[in-house]
Amino acid sequence: MMTEKETRLVEENVPLAVYTAGQWMKKAVLEWEDALSAAEYGLVKAAMSFEEERGFCFSTYAVRVMENEIRMELRKRNRRKKVVYFGDPVSGAEGLTLGDTIADTRDHFGMSETVHDLIRNRDLTEKEREAVLLRFQHPEKTQEECGQMIGIGQSALSKYLNSARRKLKRV
Structure with a gap:
């Protein structure tokens, strides 16, 4: 008061x-x-x-x-x-959004080939690739939980994800 x-x-x-x-x-x-x-x-x-x-x-x-x-x-x-949304456009793919590249996890088919191609065809480091794949494979988990799965902290995982996002957006 x-x-x-x-x-x-x-x-x-x-x-x-x-x-x-x-x-x-x-x-x-x-x-x-x-x-x-x-x-x-x-x-x-x-x-x-x-x-x-x-x-x-x-x-x-x-x-x-x-x-x-x-x-x-x-x-x-x-x-x-700095948050990435499924509605964000994929650079170099006219009309394609990030969400379009991801398989419906409820189908248990994992990620689409498009996501694998995006990750494979870029200059991502092994840690960046691993971080991106983990986040797509386990969307229900927090960054902290995903980081623990590969033996790193949340801040390190976030750093790898941001670096990968910047590289993927460049093309």
């Missing part, structure tokens, strides 16, 4: 949040509502943590906190972009 003083700081500085969000709209690809929401959240956070005795002006402090919240929103969006 915010104190009366914190509430007043927020109410008086809403235009500063609007201005800060607007400045970030010029710098980054971010929807207006998302930038403003992050800035307003930062404004509230700043009001609740502001220490007047440190000698700073509230607006100076608040702008820093709002900008950090906007940066965190951008980072969150960038992390989401």
Whole structure:
């Protein structure tokens, strides 16, 4: 719960949040509502943590906190972009999506020949190939579980998968 003083700081500085969000709209690809929401959240956070005795002006402090919240929103969006979806197009194959190249695992036929061809015909390392095959063969398992199957951690498996994805997208 915010104190009366914190509430007043927020109410008086809403235009500063609007201005800060607007400045970030010029710098980054971010929807207006998302930038403003992050800035307003930062404004509230700043009001609740502001220490007047440190000698700073509230607006100076608040702008820093709002900008950090906007940066965190951008980072969150960038992390989401690194996810590969079955609807992603396969490079070099007009109209073909990643999902089109995978056999229905409920049929227990494993992966399609297209996936094997994609993996075989690229400059993937043995670990990258192994990581990709594991993820396709065991979609129900987490990266942590797949990594354990080949004796590596989740972060190493993720690294191999990202590297393989970049190589497969190039063609």
